[in-house]
Amino acid sequence: MDSILQLHHVSVSAKVGNEKFEVVKDVSFHVGKGETLGIVGESGCGKSITAKSIIGLLPSNAWLSGGDIILNNREISSLKKRDMRKIQGKEIAMIFQEPMASLDPVYTISEQLAEMIKNHLKLTRSEIKNYSIDLLEKVGIPRAKEILNEFPFQLSGGMSQRIMIAMAMSCKPEILIADEPTTALDVTIQAQIMDLMGDLKNENQTSVILITHDMGIVAEFCQRVIVMYAGEIVEEATVEQIFNDPKHPYTQALLKSIPRIDERQESLPYIEGSVPSPRSMPKGCRFADRCPLAFDQCFDQEPDLISINNQYKVRCWLYEKSNRKG
Amino acid sequence: MNVDSDPILTVHHLKKYFTIKTGQIGRRVSTNIHSVEDISFNIHRGETLGIVGESGCGKSTTARMIIRLLEPTSGEINFEGENLLEKSRHEMRKIRKDIQMVFQDPFESLDPRMKISAILEEPMKNFNLYNRKQRKQRVADLLKEVGLSSAYADRYPNEFSGGQRQRIGIARALASHPKLLIADEPVSALDVSVQSQVLNLMKGLQKKLDLTYLFISHDLSVVKHFCDRIAVMYLGRIVELSEAEQLFKHPRHPYTQSLISAIPIPRPNTDKKRIILQGEVPDPSNPPEGCPFHTRCPVAMEICSKSLPEFINKGNEHFVACHIAT
Ligand SMILES: Nc1ncnc2c1ncn2[C@@H]1O[C@H](COP(=O)(O)OP(=O)(O)OP(=O)(O)O)[C@@H](O)[C@H]1O
Ligand SMILES: Nc1ncnc2c1ncn2[C@@H]1O[C@H](COP(=O)(O)OP(=O)(O)OP(=O)(O)O)[C@@H](O)[C@H]1O
Numbered sequence A: 001m002d003s004i005l006q007l008h009h010v011s012v013s014a015k016v017g018n019e020k021f022e023v024v025k026d027v028s029f030h031v032g033k034g035e036t037l038g039i040v041g042e043s044g045c046g047k048s049i050t051a052k053s054i055i056g057l058l059p060s061n062a063w064l065s066g067g068d069i070i071l072n073n074r075e076i077s078s079l080k081k082r083d084m085r086k087i088q089g090k091e092i093a094m095i096f097q098e099p100m101a102s103l104d105p106v107y108t109i110s111e112q113l114a115e116m117i118k119n120h121l122k123l124t125r126s127e128i129k130n131y132s133i134d135l136l137e138k139v140g141i142p143r144a145k146e147i148l149n150e151f152p153f154q155l156s157g158g159m160s161q162r163i164m165i166a167m168a169m170s171c172k173p174e175i176l177i178a179d180e181p182t183t184a185l186d187v188t189i190q191a192q193i194m195d196l197m198g199d200l201k202n203e204n205q206t207s208v209i210l211i212t213h214d215m216g217i218v219a220e221f222c223q224r225v226i227v228m229y230a231g232e233i234v235e236e237a238t239v240e241q242i243f244n245d246p247k248h249p250y251t252q253a254l255l256k257s258i259p260r261i262d263e264r265q266e267s268l269p270y271i272e273g274s275v276p277s278p279r280s281m282p283k284g285c286r287f288a289d290r291c292p293l294a295f296d297q298c299f300d301q302e303p304d305l306i307s308i309n310n311q312y313k314v315r316c317w318l319y320e321k322s323n324r325k326g
Numbered sequence B: 001m002n003v004d005s006d007p008i009l010t011v012h013h014l015k016k017y018f019t020i021k022t023g024q025i026g027r028r029v030s031t032n033i034h035s036v037e038d039i040s041f042n043i044h045r046g047e048t049l050g051i052v053g054e055s056g057c058g059k060s061t062t063a064r065m066i067i068r069l070l071e072p073t074s075g076e077i078n079f080e081g082e083n084l085l086e087k088s089r090h091e092m093r094k095i096r097k098d099i100q101m102v103f104q105d106p107f108e109s110l111d112p113r114m115k116i117s118a119i120l121e122e123p124m125k126n127f128n129l130y131n132r133k134q135r136k137q138r139v140a141d142l143l144k145e146v147g148l149s150s151a152y153a154d155r156y157p158n159e160f161s162g163g164q165r166q167r168i169g170i171a172r173a174l175a176s177h178p179k180l181l182i183a184d185e186p187v188s189a190l191d192v193s194v195q196s197q198v199l200n201l202m203k204g205l206q207k208k209l210d211l212t213y214l215f216i217s218h219d220l221s222v223v224k225h226f227c228d229r230i231a232v233m234y235l236g237r238i239v240e241l242s243e244a245e246q247l248f249k250h251p252r253h254p255y256t257q258s259l260i261s262a263i264p265i266p267r268p269n270t271d272k273k274r275i276i277l278q279g280e281v282p283d284p285s286n287p288p289e290g291c292p293f294h295t296r297c298p299v300a301m302e303i304c305s306k307s308l309p310e311f312i313n314k315g316n317e318h319f320v321a322c323h324i325a326t
């Protein structure tokens, strides 16, 4: 598969008050044309920040502190804002995690959609209007025509989310970054949205980066999966490998804590403790103090992300050659 | 669960229409959005009632009417035998202390400028509970209750992860010793491990403090795990209500059946027969005649578009509103 996007050693830092700290460290991965890559991991592990670094929309107090981002053989992280804007929406589009916060409260839905569409597609006003109605109907919004003239506050959480989705899909991007695209939706609408993304993929060879907490969605839609923990990639593998034979102790624990639909559980398993704060990362493995398998080395030295084979990477001392038995 | 025979909360024929202005300036017309059409249910002391349903079907609106953030268009809300809608503002204040809410978004619902201690003391001050010294003590106790260190009292919300913030949200809701806790999507923003942690915590607190929960979510595996009974809503009405296990074993309403069939399974390559809904998502400003689901129902018959099915007990307290369901 041709890779359309590559991240090479991307790090992101942020500043709060006088304190600077790294929130994403040395992240490298690629996305193939037409591929769906999943990113999972504990809240706060850096999924959204990684995604925003790709599309050049980091929060104002955060910046790329290292690495390259290559889109279609072109380095894009050093582009000027103006040049980046040409890419946003058309080459890369993003569905943001906070739909309420991403819609502008003072403009109607149609104004916001039109803004996006007219930047990239050559359409007349009435074509834009019809196209907008069409988009909203596709994402399952009833009374699309009227909703276009409404303001974000008049919509339920799930409706705003679908408007965001319509907006991101409007210009048929080459890469769609979907950050928790269906958290506010019931599963029937979710299925419809995922279908729609599937169509976009099939028709335009769109690549999708899907960030989600829903392991069911990952299992169903992704070909490869990246697992992040505390700002770093800890595992990268095909979806089958991740679910059938997860290697990293964090991935193993994460998969165990999914509530089971097919059996009664009195209490749900979860991972004790909490993630280290980006301001005070431990010196060894970042998962060590919560890891049931940790041994001395884990607390002293940080493991590298090592390749087990060309499709499989894991960051854990258990898999370092010198520690492997046989 | 220890269920009392007396319901703590009874809701009768609750209705909420929003009137909005639509159309172009100068030709504006008023439209009624039927957010909640006709909702009746009760919750017993110590019980957890789950509400699931399509995005925009009126779940949050129902919750907001119960805590009186919204005035119902009509209907009745009885809490501990008293009709809340007949209460004066002054009387309502006293009752509000017994009914508290946990919101979906742990990021938006905590004021970033307030210390955790101030956030937790606020409801105590509002309801004139305790003197200053006792409040300090209660803050420490509450933090302990939700599994956080009392040292956190002096910190600000942005220093906490999503799961920790949601615990703070729960602690705040508990500050006034409520009897009924309404949780509107309390865990949808959290990853599965943190989600399990918060759900276990809520279960533990329920036992210890004899709390009653109204739990809104669209995650069916969470609801199945967490709730004693489940109400399924569609377009402002409850279409099915049953004990949780029973609902999943024998869903009777075609909407519930399609919901359950659409749950993504966290296992790659599972072949699952999924009922994909076709047809138009109905418009809440112009709800269809007959059964609200008939426009998308895969098994609808002629009668379904003509008359509204009654909500009938099919035995074992399993209620369903469908002409065809057996
Ligand atoms: N603007 C910011 N300033 C400072 N720190 C930030 C900022 N935005 C994010 N962070 C921190 O960076 C880390 C990564 O955040 P990010 O939003 O990428 O997490 P995430 O993996 O998307 O989590 P979630 O699953 O909860 O959405 C977190 O520790 C977060 O607190
Ligand atoms: N202030 C308002 N003005 C006009 N319409 C509103 C308002 N608040 C809600 N609505 C409408 O009422 C309906 C129900 O909204 P509600 O927020 O209760 O849905 P919900 O079931 O909680 O959905 P979700 O799962 O997406 O949160 C929606 O059609 C919504 O657009």
Ligand code: SF4
Pocket: A248, A249, A250, A285, A286, A287, A288, A289, A291, A292, A293, A294, A295, A298, A303, A315, A316, A317, A318
């Ligand atoms: S390196 Fe050690 S602590 Fe880290 S995940 Fe592997 S075994 Fe656990």
Ligand SMILES: [Mg+2]
Pocket: A047, A048, A049, A097, A179
């Ligand atoms: Mg995020």
Ligand SMILES: [Mg+2]
Pocket: A156, A157, B059, B060, B061
């Ligand atoms: Mg809601």
